[in-house]
């Protein structure tokens with residue numbers, strides 16, 4: 001084991017901070033000491049098992065692992081995605097300072113700016129009604145067809161920024177399950193519906209299948225010649241888009257140095273831009289760019305993505321927690337955890353190091369979550385009293401967008417803070433018994449029921465507080481999590497930017513399609529797969 005990791009493990013064992021209640025009691029400045037801010041965004045990590053010694057060991061580990069050099073390599077366009085021989089430059093898509101970013105000797109910024117401008121013209125044309133459908137009607141509904149990074153980013157952000165949504169209605173179709181597109185289009189008027197086919201590769205079976213269904217929907221209702229008016233596409237594979245029949249001026253490109261899960265800043269963000277307008281989309285990019293600059297410039301201990309990554313690594317590798325929950329106290333962030341699942345788990349769910357050897361430490365955790373307060377009435381029981389410790393990342397805005405419902409926002413804030421306090425403090429057996437006695441229970445009942453009402457406490461959480469969920473704040477938050485994933489990936493020693501783990505299932509599905517269609521036998525498949533095929537075929541109508 002690496003010497004620093006050994007010291008960290010020792011420090012974690014000896015740490016007074018692992019008794020959080022005692023740590024807070026001993027140090028009234030713990031919050032001030034272990035919270036950092038960037039602009040109006042505060043990250044409080046005082047309720048994690050951290051102390052000065054652990055913090056300084058983590059900072060040393062980051063230095064020893066070369067996180068800062070790797071960060072510079074990413075921003076400068078080096079091909080750090082070694083298994084695909086690609087640069088990793090989602091940061092160039094929001095490079096609002098417009099300084100040159102070189103890939104293979106050429107500055108990518110002129111192309112980035114040109115696509116952004118073309119998106120703006122198209123989005124504003126759709127919003128204002130100057131770009132119309134085949135029958136001369138303005139578009140009232142826009143359906144994005146994509147999956148993974150070509151769906152989760154725009155879908156999550158459109159929901160999150162609902163107060164800024166003043167364009168046509170947005171719909172998202174991702175699943176190959178015909179139910180998804182059928183339910184989505186059933187109440188739509190083809191004459192006023194625009195489809196965006198979003199696929200980096202333009203080969204993804206779910207997206208191509210749904211796109212064909214959508215094409216039939218338009219062609220059947222309005223005629224074949226209407227298709228061009230009702231479709232546009234977003235892709236890096238411009239030749240394949242042309243073969244699908246979408247006109248060139250309706251295709252918005254991006255580049256192989258943009259990973260699917262990092263693509264919301266590219267033309268994949270077109271549906272969001274149509275929803276909120278080009279100006280607010282620009283503010284969304286501004287927020288991410290501000291976080292990029294903070295990540296590049298702030299010293300490690302005051303650097304939000306760096307610290308979030310170090311804490312994540314500490315909780316995963318040193319403390320061994322296999323999962324973490326992200327709980328935004330914001331209903332509009334209800335798809336944020338799903339978005340982070342792809343960002344984090346597709347990036348860091350790896351078992352091989354960048355040197356092509358087996359990893360020797362755990363890598364990315366299981367990421368999950370739901371908004372508060374809903375989660376409190378579902379899985380929080382396990383978070384408080386279950387046998388696993390699951391670190392939580394809470395987020396809460398100081399202001400909602402419903403001033404007339406301020407009292408509801410106050411309840412939301414109170415609940416968010418109450419959860420992290422309860423997780424940290426817990427309730428001792430003596431306290432539980434005393435409460436029962438105070439409520440009139442007798443000693444025997446207090447002894448029997450008391451243990452059920454004990455909370456061990458000492459359960460870690462990080463809380464983010466920000467002014468309000470504007471496009472700028474959302475862009476900044478997503479970029480924070482992107483860079484956190486990067487920091488953790490470097491510490492794990494893996495390549496965070498490929499996703500070979502999704503390939504095998506895709507290959508097998510292709511092979512199984514003729515089998516479940518009854519065209520080929522299941523011979524050669526294992527008995528479970530063959531048995532399931534036979535049950536499905538027998539029941540098929």
Ligand SMILES: O=P(O)(O)OC[C@H]1O[C@](O)(CO)[C@@H](O)[C@@H]1O
Pocket residue numbers: 147148149150198199200201202203204207260261346499502
């Ligand atoms: O945009 P595409 O090429 O259709 O891919 C969709 C998604 O599929 C994946 O390759 C995983 O299957 C993701 O990485 C990607 O975001």
